[in-house]
Amino acid sequence: MNKTEFIAAVAEKAGLSKKDAEKAVKAYSDVVTEELVNGGRVQLVGFGTFEVVERPEHEGRNPKSKERITIAASRVPKFKAGKALKDQVNG
Numbered sequence: 001m002n003k004t005e006f007i008a009a010v011a012e013k014a015g016l017s018k019k020d021a022e023k024a025v026k027a028y029s030d031v032v033t034e035e036l037v038n039g040g041r042v043q044l045v046g047f048g049t050f051e052v053v054e055r056p057e058h059e060g061r062n063p064k065s066k067e068r069i070t071i072a073a074s075r076v077p078k079f080k081a082g083k084a085l086k087d088q089v090n091g
Contacts, residue, residue: 036077046084053078 001009003025011021032042032050041051057073081089 044082046082048079048081048085050077050079052076 007018007022007025010016010025011018014021014024016024035042036050036052039052041049043049052075055074055076058071060069060071061067062069
């Protein structure tokens with residue numbers, strides 16, 4: 001499912017116009033992004049948690065030349081699915 005299909009599905013489920021659903025999806029992604037950029041986390045009970053994880057500097061290999069390289073430390077977004085979501089996917 002791509003973004004356009006997602007917006008259409010949200011519009012249908014919520015009984016909104018596609019334009020209003022697009023605004024809602026954009027607002028949702030903006031709020032989650034802002035919170036993660038500020039170092040926070042977003043917990044949606046039953047769905048999951050979005051958070052930022054620190055990755056330490058580590059060594060890797062260039063797959064082409066097999067040369068060792070240092071991969072810089074970074075912050076990466078992470079999503080952990082909630083129990084209710086896991087149960088629905090597996091049940």
